Amino acid sequence: MSELLTRSIQDYLKHIYELTEHGQLASTNDLARALQVKPASVTGMIQKLASDKPALVAYQKHQGVTLTATGKMAALEVIRHHRLLETWLVQTLGYTWDEVHEEAERLEHVISEEFEARIAAALGNPTRDPHGELIPSEDLTMPADESTPLASLRPNQAASIQRVDAQDPDLLRYLESLGLTPGVEIEVTAYSEFDHNLTVKVGRKSNVLGLSITSKIFVENGK
Amino acid sequence: MSELLTRSIQDYLKHIYELTEHGQLASTNDLARALQVKPASVTGMIQKLASDKPALVAYQKHQGVTLTATGKMAALEVIRHHRLLETWLVQTLGYTWDEVHEEAERLEHVISEEFEARIAAALGNPTRDPHGELIPSEDLTMPADESTPLASLRPNQAASIQRVDAQDPDLLRYLESLGLTPGVEIEVTAYSEFDHNLTVKVGRKSNVLGLSITSKIFVENGK
DNA sequence: AATCAAAATTAGTCTTGCCTAAATATTGTA
């Protein structure tokens, strides 16, 4: 799996992985939004990736793309780099979880396999990054994710936060200020069916959270 | 000094700095060799850098280039990144001095000022990298270098090794195997004026070193 | 002063990855 893959291609593959993780096809528009690029540029790149020597994506005009086995390996390699880097920035350099994303976004493309191995070992081969996201294993397998969105819980259900699917620093700081971070136990005490707000108890405090937040927090282990 | 400077430009500036550090002009050919690029490419890039909004280099056709004040700041920024990274790879991830150059060569262009500040602080603001090279200060001043090449010493002169000006991993491993690393005390016991070999004593052992080695080891403080 | 080799520059191409504008395909709905 050694890389002749450009930075740009690595980012395409990573985002295609994320958009197709649950069996969907990634649309040109969704990719354009994720990559901050115009749809026409996505079409161009996708056509190139699809016609590469060993194709990195499977593509049919107007239908969207998925990754080939080769493309998936390359994507998982980048994702592993990203998540190990985030973990390591937090644990060894004192970054906070709202600061790491941007730094990792650049570093992920330039570290060697040697570097990856050394930080993984130094961290004790972690399985989750600071946001609770699962880290692909060294052999590029993505562990199964058992969690469900907090939004799907209803009053009297308790659970523990597994991961927070967000990179926006403001949102992350806000969540931290409420104590909504991975590992924390929470309980839903109220649900408003019109706006889908949930009232969530953390320790002694309760907060009312809208769907745009509860859909980004993933929990497990409701009692 | 924030960067709109591409990776490629950063490498040009860094190498121009190194080639002009002692007052010379950097020639097109020397730069081409240093950057592993054809001379025609160097001419093209130099002309662009010379005609940039605030010019990064001063250039006259066929005469060679030097850095402007702006260009020098940008170069020192990259060099500071490189040398802090090398130091940090050795001290916190257990890299050896022959392994760090290549990794730092890529990382130097993508770390943030925040990252630079954090590793500098974590390392206690070091002034030399693992090869003994001086690290530009945070305000981008290069400390004065008092050292002279080992090649200039003669029998009965003693000195301590300050820095080793080499990146070739094989050479670095060889020097380490001889105990020729920064901080080590040495003494010259013989000189051969025909081939310029020096016999150098380190601890109990002596080795005969050719000019291609003694010109890359810099020493200070002969007693 | 004339000559010549080495060094440097110019001219013209190529690749990568993006863009805008225009054309076309798909889809959901009337």
Add this chain to the structure above:
DNA sequence: TACAATATTTAGGCAAGACTAATTTTGATT
């Protein structure tokens, strides 16, 4: 079934940075 809105693709361009081949400049040597 047909139309309009939406999504996607095509066509044509541009900027960076590299390359090769051809040409010019420099500066040493006769």
